[in-house]
Amino acid sequence: AQRVTQPEKLLSVFKGAPVELKCNYSYSGSPELFWYVQYSRQRLQLLLRHISRESIKGFTADLNKGETSFHLKKPFAQEEDSAMYYCAPPSNQFYFGTGTSLTVIP
Amino acid sequence: NAGVTQTPKFQVLKTGQSMTLQCAQDMNHEYMSWYRQDPGMGLRLIHYSVGAGITDQGEVPNGYNVSRSTTEDFPLRLLSAAPSQTSVYFCASSYGIMSYEQYFGPGTRLTVT
Numbered sequence: 001a002q003r004v005t006q007p008e009k010l011l012s013v014f015k016g017a018p019v020e021l022k023c024n025y026s027y028s029g030s031p032e033l034f035w036y037v038q039y040s041r042q043r044l045q046l047l048l049r050h051i052s053r054e055s056i057k058g059f060t061a062d063l064n065k066g067e068t069s070f071h072l073k074k075p076f077a078q079e080e081d082s083a084m085y086y087c088a089p090p091s092n093q094f095y096f097g098t099g100t101s102l103t104v105i106p
Numbered sequence: 107n108a109g110v111t112q113t114p115k116f117q118v119l120k121t122g123q124s125m126t127l128q129c130a131q132d133m134n135h136e137y138m139s140w141y142r143q144d145p146g147m148g149l150r151l152i153h154y155s156v157g158a159g160i161t162d163q164g165e166v167p168n169g170y171n172v173s174r175s176t177t178e179d180f181p182l183r184l185l186s187a188a189p190s191q192t193s194v195y196f197c198a199s200s201y202g203i204m205s206y207e208q209y210f211g212p213g214t215r216l217t218v219t
Contacts, residue, residue, distance in 0.1 A: 043210040088208075
């Protein structure tokens with residue numbers, strides 16, 4: 001089964017600092033991954049998907065086939081970015097990563 | 107469209123009680139799923155359905171039952187509640203499982219005492 005891992009359960013950065021949330025995948029083939037975000041006490045929502053190559057709320061995600069990673073990045077973190085972030089393989093989206101809780105310190 | 111709706115939003119049960127968490131979607135999605143969210147454990151799949159009349163188990167199915175009699179509804183039944191089932195439960199739906207966005211409900215916060 002296609003699985004992803006998120007090695008960091010908790011991540012804290014200062015406002016204005018760069019942030020990178022890691023997601024590694026462990027399957028071959030053409031990976032297409034999704035990032036979902038959950039703000040405090042809200043429902044999960046799609047943040048971005050690899051295939052669209054969009055930048056949403058300043059976030060981008062780079063697929064690195066050599067490192068089998070799809071890390072989520074933002075050059076300057078904002079307080080409103082504090083949330084729970086999940087990556088998921090779209091070919092088996094039932095199985096999310098364990099999530100990373102991001103806290104942006106004012 | 108209401109999207110994915112869940113009821114109730116909060117529930118407190120005593121050990122041994124049973125209850126049904128309701129989930130409905132109005133987007134004509136074939137795929138629906140139930141997750142539980144626990145601190146440090148992320149989202150774990152309980153049961154899922156790929157269409158009306160078809161359900162299957164996920165990672166943590168014990169103690170839960172589901173049925174899918176219509177495309178719109180996917181209720182989750184707790185047979186005999188246990189404190190270990192204290193969690194936040196999310197329902198989700200999507201057009202498919204390959205490269206389709208999942209739409210989530212607002213969640214049900216369940217406490218079992």
